[in-house]
Amino acid sequence: MGNEFLDYYGKYNISPVHQNIDDFNLHMTRRKKLYRQLGMPIKLFRDARVLEIGPGGGYNTLCFFQWGAKHIDLVEANKAGIDNMRENFALYGIDASLYDIFETKIENFSSENYDIIIAEGFLQYLSNSGEIVKKLKGMANESGIIVVTCADDFGDFVETMKRMIAHSFIKEVSEHNERVKILSHIFEPQLKSLQGVSRPVEDWVQDQFLNPALTNGVEWTIANAIEDFSPEFETLGCSPHMFSDWSWYKNIWYDMKTQYLAQYKMRRFSLFLAGMEERAVDPDIVAEIDLNVRRAKHSAREYEISYDNTLFLKASEDMESLCHLVQDIDPNLHSVFCQIRDAFRDINEAGICWNRYPDLFKAFGRGMQYVGFVRQ
Numbered sequence: 379m380g381n382e383f384l385d386y387y388g389k390y391n392i393s394p395v396h397q398n399i400d401d402f403n404l405h406m407t408r409r410k411k412l413y414r415q416l417g418m419p420i421k422l423f424r425d426a427r428v429l430e431i432g433p434g435g436g437y438n439t440l441c442f443f444q445w446g447a448k449h450i451d452l453v454e455a456n457k458a459g460i461d462n463m464r465e466n467f468a469l470y471g472i473d474a475s476l477y478d479i480f481e482t483k484i485e486n487f488s489s490e491n492y493d494i495i496i497a498e499g500f501l502q503y504l505s506n507s508g509e510i511v512k513k514l515k516g517m518a519n520e521s522g523i524i525v526v527t528c529a530d531d532f533g534d535f536v537e538t539m540k541r542m543i544a545h546s547f548i549k550e551v552s553e554h555n556e557r558v559k560i561l562s563h564i565f566e567p568q569l570k571s572l573q574g575v576s577r578p579v580e581d582w583v584q585d586q587f588l589n590p591a592l593t594n595g596v597e598w599t600i601a602n603a604i605e606d607f608s609p610e611f612e613t614l615g616c617s618p619h620m621f622s623d624w625s626w627y628k629n630i631w632y633d634m635k636t637q638y639l640a641q642y643k644m645r646r647f648s649l650f651l652a653g654m655e656e657r658a659v660d661p662d663i664v665a666e667i668d669l670n671v672r673r674a675k676h677s678a679r680e681y682e683i684s685y686d687n688t689l690f691l692k693a694s695e696d697m698e699s700l701c702h703l704v705q706d707i708d709p710n711l712h713s714v715f716c717q718i719r720d721a722f723r724d725i726n727e728a729g730i731c732w733n734r735y736p737d738l739f740k741a742f743g744r745g746m747q748y749v750g751f752v753r754q
């Protein structure tokens with residue numbers, strides 16, 4: 379089974395998931411907030427047997443040690459990630475008896491009886507995520523919790539459109555490090571405008587704009603995850619915290635799965651932009667938006683293969699339709715979409731000048747959603 383993440387990271391010997399954790403308390407506060415949104419107070423980690431898959435440099439793992447995990451198994455198939463993880467554990471004085479590192483794919487690993495399983499940052503782009511989930515379910519103990527990440531066509535749309543623009547800057551450049559240098563220079567001011575970012579711009583560029591896994595057409599959504607985890611597991615929580623449950627606690631027959639699937643469909647529109655409030659949108663309009671989003675994303679994928687500039691004109695027509703569709707729903711998103719359309723037109727004429735797209739400049743989607751599941 380192909381794995382674009384591992385092929386790409388291996389090819390350039392990179393693990394572009396470094397985090398600035400100089401302020402370790404701030405790092406833990408961010409992670410604590412994530413798990414609170416997932417319905418997991420950090421107390422759960424005390425004395426827990428944890429399995430973390432794809433930890434990269436182990437930045438997040440450091441929090442689990444700090445929160446008192448009894449033992450952590452780490453399954454990581456990327457050598458550069460493992461080297462970085464060993465450095466970090468040495469730097470933070472982590473006792474070697476507290477963990478084991480397995481340099482292999484999760485597909486080739488087996489063990490059981492974990493209290494908590496963490497699989498963050500990759501499942502959403504693997505074509506075999508359903509198979510992996512089946513395996514993870516067998517590894518969690520009686521009341522085990524599994525955390526995964528998902529992707530959504532709306533959530534990563536803005537970044538995909540920025541990625542298409544990014545590729546117009548590097549169409550003549552083939553050397554990886556040179557591409558990273560050019561794009562980091564161009565996009566650093568945008569990333570810096572996003573409050574709370576802890577990742578270096580070079581890493582962000584390598585993953586967001588150059589990682590082929592992100593545009594491989596695979597999209598494992600929250601709805602897919604809910605289906606794949608049922609019936610043995612139910613949703614514990616989600617970041618963003620998009621689900622509500624008004625059922626009476628004595629109503630133990632409440633069909634949470636059906637309710638959450640319906641809520642996801644109704645609320646996913648707000649994944650388009652970080653910071654957007656919840657917007658209730660007519661399902662027919664959502665379907666039409668989806669169609670145009672998929673078309674524009676298709677052009678973006680094609681562009682990376684052919685570097686044919688007429689694809690920008692094609693995509694600008696899809697953006698024009700999207701502008702009409704969202705104009706009465708969210709003024710900020712409307713403005714971002716219009717500026718994407720303008721940028722696409724400008725590429726073939728005046729060229730890109732970010733001053734002309736101030737809202738696009740500071741726009742980021744909710745590209746990755748975290749979901750926690752607990753065994754029923």
Ligand SMILES: C[S@@+](CC[C@H](N)C(=O)[O-])C[C@H]1O[C@@H](n2cnc3c(N)ncnc32)[C@H](O)[C@@H]1O
Binds near residue numbers: 383432453455
């Ligand atoms: C984007 S990084 C996320 C790193 C970290 N979990 C985080 O959230 O910051 C994805 C990680 O998953 C690893 N990975 C991808 N597919 C994997 C697989 N099948 N088995 C084990 N690790 C995998 C990659 O090597 C990489 O380190």
